[in-house]
Amino acid sequence: MSPPLLEASRLNRSFPVGGFLSHARRKVLTDVSFSLERGEILALVGESGSGKSTLARLLARLDTPDSGDILLSGENVLAREGRSASLAYRGRVQMVFQDPFASLNPVHTVAYHLERSLVRHGRARGVELTRKVHALLESVGLTPAEQLAKRYPHELSGGQRQRVAVARALAVEPDVIIADEPTSMLDVSTRRGVLQLLKGLTRERGIGILFITHDLASARHLADRVLVLYAGSVVETGRTSDVLQAPRHPYTRLLLSAVPDGADFLRTPLPARVATAPPPPLGCAFAPRCPHADVRCHEALPPFHLPAAEHHVRCHLESSKGVPDDAAVSS
């Protein structure tokens, strides 16, 4: 069996808090592991502060984890390259940012953005360059390409800008695209088009997409698999249909119940308590808000359990349901 396209193994990241000379650190990601296959969309779901954007930056190599490994086609890239990513890595892993109003440089034309990626990675040069730029723009649905290539970002709508950002990522012919909430800053009527575009990329080019979002509904719409983050830890992961239709972790259920969908979503109570204590240092981070939490949850970090094939849940309640401990995977 060939190794996964992109694999993250026990990634940890913390940031210094407090001022000068202070050694305190806030943990943002704890032992996050997952894998992404060719042509697959993996949705990374979490609220603000769950660490999902930090994770995106780690994988885009804009930041370096404190510990843990990133494997690209089975090759440990951090061990080989250290802090700064090689051009080869950049050529295989690209990123689409959340805010297309910020991710395009206002002083450069659309063509400049695409040309730089093409030239830097040796994908085109000379007369071929213009042709390639136009082809890229057409492939993301921006026509007429000749006109749009000459425009500046401020002359485009939000949806158009995000398509340019996708085109820039595609220019290097990557294997992986990390899409960090690519539609959250867009007008609703243009969102779906951008999502469709991303989905098409996996089908047509076999690109693996890590789709980072806070919106469970679009994750369901788009992703093959889902990974739910809470306070920097993976609490549940599995096939989209499994996780979203039969959620096992209390936090996943809470998130699902809060999605504004259906006429009576405001009438159902939220399955959570008001947190009265900070998360325990050793136990499950969700314990203070969990309606089912017991002593175990405050004392020990639950292991992963497999309630169904490829469906991993990190919750003590699962183990009491008779799933033997040896079925737990330590990923």
Next chain:
Amino acid sequence: MRETLRRLLRQRKAAVGGTLLLGFLLVALVGPWFVMDPTELMGQPHQPPSSAHWFGTTGQGQDVLAQTVVGARETLAIGFAVGALVTLVGALVGITAGYLGRRVDDALTLTTNIFLVIPGLPLAIVLGAYLPSGPFRMVVVLTFAGWAWNARVFRAEALALRGRDFVAAAVVAGESHARIITRELLPNMASLVASSFIGNTLYAVGAQVGLEFLGLGDVGAVTWGTNLYWAGNDAALLTRSWWIFVPTGICIALVGFSLTLLSSAIDELTNPSLRAPPKAPKAAVMRAVATPAQEAAAPGALLSVRDLCIEYMTQAGPSRVVDQVSLDIAPGEVFGLAGESGSGKSTLGYALLRLLPSSAAITQGSIVFDGTDVTALSPEALRAFRWSRVSMVFQSAMSALNPVLTLGEQFHDTLAAHGGASRASSYARGRELLAMVGLKPELVNAWPHQLSGGMRQRVGIALALALEPRLVVMDEPTTALDVVVQKELLQRVLELKERLGFAVLFITHDLPLLLALSDRVGILQAGKLVEVDTAQRLRTDARHPYTRLLLSSFPHLGATDTQAPTPDVLEQAASALKPPLAALPGGRR
């Protein structure tokens, strides 16, 4: 870039400043060939202006005109040289610190801050006293004493730009550091470089004149500063010889003023809010009170908006943001207003409280609230009307609460403005209100920054209910919140509505949310209300294509979500329907 230059030239400030400065540069360049020798003793000392000496003579008997004209040359040369050098050093240090960050930033910022608090003139004097005299000394001394301010400004800018995603995007694209600095950061700093250079030249001219006046310049050279130095030495005041020092001073001020004008013109170009706002468009024909529209007001409605038009004044002329909107809200009803950015939904909400910015105005139509014509209220009556009858919850309670007052003070302000409650009773009411929205009453003594986003939004709601208004306008109150917090908050709002009986106008782009929350929903597209119906009917039988487009834009959790309309087609239909509103000042993106 060319566009920027053209806009700069159109500005009066820039035109006046630029002309003045060019005039002085011309005088400095060619003037010395047309006047007498400034150092030669041409006549009697202390002679007032005459036909022989237009500006009179100095205490030594030199021609003041010649000294003023010749002085311009070295003064401006040194001024611009120092201006350029200070900008260069400041930009180098600032960008290095801001871009590299970490330890380098810590060290450079500390050095910069130290130089900032050390007063420049004494430092310049100590340094100048030990260096051999000449124009070079002046340049070194002034650069050494003045670079820090610029480094600070450039660091802040580099830091801000570095945090922008386009820099991260360039890193991901594989660009080198050198290229990111030169091609991504620097072009975005063009206006900062220009205004810094101008500001530094201003500093350089002033500081140079000061040092020379002290006698720290080359007293043998002819510059504006040494002219004043000699005026002081030759007892210009004692002999009542005003003409010796007045021309030089006016020249310095004119050069300084022209530089100030230029830099403020650049500031206004980059930050349009500093400019005087355009006047609001005039109301078309204000109609008489008994219009047919008013007759059509639904009986028993709490709020009746009829044919409301709101226009913004833009550079391209008036632009209609709300176009002939009519709607009614019944007492206790939740009315949802959905629309995308630029649809005019927030503008409509603000208009109900007459909170439009000064560049916007209601040009047509009426807003009748419970028998009161809101558009016709006098300023004092409007003040009394606001909050007691209609209140508002803002999208960003984080930034809407006053950061320098405790919550209790903000409750007290509100209550006192509407009936003079004592501080003690206001605080008591504040506690009660905080408890009502599910917060601890003790928070009445807290500052806004001590609360989380969700808590602040609860405070916003508590504040909105302080005077028990009959209508609360909620402008995207949950957009910045996480879904779980959003649901908690909305459930609380509905519960309070049941208890207190107020009506809600809820504005958002999130149609599924609105459908779950509202009794009736209006869809706003490009300022026009295209469809109004009950939430129930809209969910199943939306008639307007735009409503159907919006509905289909939200993926659902349930399995009923089909691929019904192909989104790309619909998107194109939508953009065809949508006039270009991007340039509007009021429209958020």
Next chain:
Amino acid sequence: MRYVLRRLGFYLLAAWASLTMNFVIPRLAPGDPATAMFARFEGRISPEALVALKTAFGFTDAPWHVQYFTYLKHLLTGDFGLSYAYYPSPVTEVIGTGLLWTLGLAGCAVIISFAVGTMLGVLAAWNRGGWLDSALAPALAFLGAFPYFWLAMLALYLFGFGLGWFPLRHAYSHDVEPGATLTFIADVGRHAVLPAASIVVATLGGWMLSMRNTMVAVLGTDTLRLAHAKGLPPRQVMLRYAARNALLPNVTGFGMALGFVLSGSLLTEIVFSYPGTGYLLILAVRNQDYPLMQGLFLVITLAVLAANFAVDLLCLWLDPRTRAHA
């Protein structure tokens, strides 16, 4: 408390940096300024006294670091050396009285200017496009473009020499006995009017413009919109909401501009022969009195650092957010 300590630490560091610059500059300068500096004393004092003076300044044949610690030791004990111009008075004694006059004059002028300018800026922003905004602001900006000392010369010429309303020089009349008497205070006040007024006029426009610009930015925020929506009286919105929030960045800017304004006011003192440190400064420059010059630099710097620290404390009091981090 931690914030206060951190700021204090920073100012101590800044003070140390200026002490060190004071030590390094004469030693790095081209030529042999140290010799030039002491050459001026030769003939006036005995060779033994000269050696003692050199030692006091650290100009010995010892290695640099030894010189440096000797220098620091002397400074810490308040020994700045002897003034050449006022020989044989110690520099500390010469500066002592001058500093008081400078701090009094510049302090009053700066505070008046900042208060009035800020107020005008508030009003100009509040009535944007009104006469205050469109006429007074540019007029003050034009006045601000004149060098302080030139405005001082003009004021002295017009109101001193021309109209004779104010005294021409010094801080008080020779025939008034200094002391805590009403006559003396009135006399000092009359002498301070012109120099203070010229500093105020020169700096007013700057404070007004910066306050106006921050006010304009604050006026566009949701905080202000909420204040209006709540139906608060306009005066309260202007002062308690807009001005209060716009004041914070301006007070920080005030701290940073202090050194600059002080430098300008030193030149103003020279025009009025005011017995402050500015007057000493010109004396030091013209007589090449290096010890006095360096002493002045240190003393003025320390005064500015202290004032900056006071401004930081003011910010702490004004801004609850800074207090939280304190």
